[in-house]
Amino acid sequence: MSNRLLKRISCVLRRSFYQFSTISSYGGVERSTPCEILRQQNESIDIKYPDLPESERFHRKYANLEEIAKTAPVMKSVPVDAIFANREVRLSELDVYGFDYDYTLVNYTNDLADFIFDKTIDLLVSKWKYPSELQEVKYDPSFLIRGLHYDIKKGFIMKVDAYRNIQPGTVYKGLKPVPAEVVQSNYNGLYIPAGLLRGSDYTKDHKMTQMMDFFDLPAAYAVCSVIEHFEKSGINYQPECIYTDVREAVELIHRSGMLHSTICDDLERYVKPNAEIRHLLVHLASHAKSLFLISNSGADFITKGMRYVVGREWERFFDVIIVKANKPDFFRSNSAPFRAIDETGAFKSWEGVTKLERGQFYRGGNLNLLKELKGWQLQRVLYFGDHVYSDLADASNQWGWAAAAVIPELENELSLANTEDYQKNLHRLVLLEELIIENQYCKTAVGQTVLTSWCKERDYLRQISKACFNPRFGSVFRCFHNYSYFAQRLGLYASMYTSSVTNLLHHPINHICYPRRALLPHEPH
Numbered sequence: 001m002s003n004r005l006l007k008r009i010s011c012v013l014r015r016s017f018y019q020f021s022t023i024s025s026y027g028g029v030e031r032s033t034p035c036e037i038l039r040q041q042n043e044s045i046d047i048k049y050p051d052l053p054e055s056e057r058f059h060r061k062y063a064n065l066e067e068i069a070k071t072a073p074v075m076k077s078v079p080v081d082a083i084f085a086n087r088e089v090r091l092s093e094l095d096v097y098g099f100d101y102d103y104t105l106v107n108y109t110n111d112l113a114d115f116i117f118d119k120t121i122d123l124l125v126s127k128w129k130y131p132s133e134l135q136e137v138k139y140d141p142s143f144l145i146r147g148l149h150y151d152i153k154k155g156f157i158m159k160v161d162a163y164r165n166i167q168p169g170t171v172y173k174g175l176k177p178v179p180a181e182v183v184q185s186n187y188n189g190l191y192i193p194a195g196l197l198r199g200s201d202y203t204k205d206h207k208m209t210q211m212m213d214f215f216d217l218p219a220a221y222a223v224c225s226v227i228e229h230f231e232k233s234g235i236n237y238q239p240e241c242i243y244t245d246v247r248e249a250v251e252l253i254h255r256s257g258m259l260h261s262t263i264c265d266d267l268e269r270y271v272k273p274n275a276e277i278r279h280l281l282v283h284l285a286s287h288a289k290s291l292f293l294i295s296n297s298g299a300d301f302i303t304k305g306m307r308y309v310v311g312r313e314w315e316r317f318f319d320v321i322i323v324k325a326n327k328p329d330f331f332r333s334n335s336a337p338f339r340a341i342d343e344t345g346a347f348k349s350w351e352g353v354t355k356l357e358r359g360q361f362y363r364g365g366n367l368n369l370l371k372e373l374k375g376w377q378l379q380r381v382l383y384f385g386d387h388v389y390s391d392l393a394d395a396s397n398q399w400g401w402a403a404a405a406v407i408p409e410l411e412n413e414l415s416l417a418n419t420e421d422y423q424k425n426l427h428r429l430v431l432l433e434e435l436i437i438e439n440q441y442c443k444t445a446v447g448q449t450v451l452t453s454w455c456k457e458r459d460y461l462r463q464i465s466k467a468c469f470n471p472r473f474g475s476v477f478r479c480f481h482n483y484s485y486f487a488q489r490l491g492l493y494a495s496m497y498t499s500s501v502t503n504l505l506h507h508p509i510n511h512i513c514y515p516r517r518a519l520l521p522h523e524p525h
Contacts, residue, residue: 034068034427035434042438054447058439062454065435069428077418080411081506083498085513086491089382089402092510096376097284100385101295103214104406104501106305107272108263114139115262115270116253117218121225123249130226130245131233137225143175144217144224145473146409147486149197149208154186155227155239157220161479162488164197166190169463170473174228177472197485210485213387219250260301267308276502278310281317287509290376292320294330294383296390299323299345299361315343315359320374324363331367331394338365338373367399384501388486393493405494406501409476414499416468425468429461433481 042061049057099105117139124130148170150157156178159170166187171178183190196207211220223246230237253259263270284291295302302323306314315321323345326336338353341361353362356373371378382402385391396403416422432454442448466474477487490497496513 035430038064038068038431038434039438054444058447058450061435065431069431072427074420075423078414080414080499081503083496083503083513085496085515087495087515089495089513094380094382096290096381098292098294098383100391101297101302103386104384105277106309108270109272110141112270113141113218117222119253120219120222120246120249124245128245134229139218139221144220145470145476146211147476147484148211151208152240152243153207159473159479160192160485162483162485164192167479174224174231212389219246222246264304271305271308274309276505280502280505283505285317290319291317293318294322294325296325296327299341299343303343319358320356321361322365323361328390328394331398333366334368336364336366338362388489388493396493402495403493405490405497407497408499411499413469413475422468425461425464432458
């Protein structure tokens with residue numbers, strides 16, 4: 001290969017790096033310029049040597065792939081603290097910044113998930129008389145990822161892509177994978193009809209539920225652990241009953257105040273300190289931005305957590321503090337009134353609220369009333385939350401807020417994707433897929449054998465890329481070449497996403513969040 005061509009490859013690789021730094025870009029990598037170079041080289045072989053045996057032609061084309069893959073430079077790393085845009089957002093045009101509380105302003109340690117799992121199992125044993133042997137099981141935080149679907153009737157947990165197809169190899173019952181033929185038999189293929197996924201948008205009559213909340217993960221692992229124990233022990237069971245019992249146990253932990261009291265009694269153990277949260281609030285306030293907080297948690301719980309993370313008198317940063325908001329109904333209902341309360345949650349007045357005062361607590365309410373009392377222009381509001389459905393969906397779709405999703409997993413995924421091994425593997429996979437696409441029509445048995453070997457290598461490279469993030473379910477954002485269902489929902493409801501709200505500190509107050517252009521399948525590439 002000539003030095004001139006090598007320089008060209010190096011140049012285009014650097015130019016095309018950012019094509020996979022956003023959700024859209026993950027699909028853009030497969031259409032990178034090196035693929036075009038490979039295609040041109042291989043077309044040249046077909047033109048120059050029309051009588052070359054197919055096996056030799058394939059050998060030369062694969063040699064071109066090897067050369068390009070070997071000489072490709074390591075791409076520039078994607079900053080783990082970047083903000084990624086699905087739609088263009090001009091921060092200079094935003095006057096109001098809103099925040100959820102849990103996993104947005106305040107994050108929790110792994111000890112909290114351990115507590116939820118252990119307490120759920122304890123309740124199943126004590127209240128529902130499940131086998132006491134379950135109490136020997138320990139929570140494994142590495143087993144599941146957010147965004148998975150759980151089939152309530154069948155007891156299968158799985159990963160679904162943006163087009164409602166099950167990703168092969170990601171269906172589990174209990175803690176064991178389900179054979180491909182069993183999956184095919186249960187779903188008549190890999191496609192999931194829209195009706196089965198209705199639960200993904202918070203409807204009550206559903207057959208599948210999606211794990212969108214960090215609190216969902218220990219609960220889901222409890223379901224998997226119970227099913228695993230019952231399967232091993234030969235105990236007859238109905239998956240729906242186990243799901244219902246676990247859900248009721250988790251709701252009891254929340255509803256009884258057990259979870260909040262446990263956190264508040266040992267903040268150092270369960271709450272991650274983050275001095276940058278205070279810096280962020282000071283930064284926004286210094287630029288005359290109005291701030292508000294909307295949470296489903298109670299005033300006393302939020303007060304203790306915010307004092308631990310931000311400091312005393314944290315309330316002075318916020319124009320409005322809304323607790324027990326009952327999201328997502330807060331965005332949908334026009335009937336719930338605001339009630340003035342103190343920091344303990346006690347009512348301060350039995351009169352109707354006609355004015356929302358700075359630094360004061362309000363319970364309930366609805367977004368339409370908030371708009372009426374504050375007079376904020378909806379298109380000048382940016383709201384941060386970790387839950388794509390309850391925090392962001394209605395705020396963005398129904399009210400036109402700019403919605404920002406906080407995805408803590410993004411930091412770890414980018415750190416892994418930035419490694420040289422991952423980038424080389426991904427680059428080789430993309431080139432190999434181009435080779436397979438362009439040479440899929442074989443004329444000889446020898447050629448078919450070579451093509452089969454390429455397809456096997458492709459499967460191997462895809463599995464390596466998947467296992468880099470999670471050995472069972474892969475990346476939160478991707479199902480091989482397609483977006484995951486989680487990523488598709490994220491793109492639909494969030495204007496932008498980032499790993500932490502404090503990443504705002506790394507951008508000027510007038511920063512413009514530009515989405516990167518992604519090629520459609522029919523566009524030249």
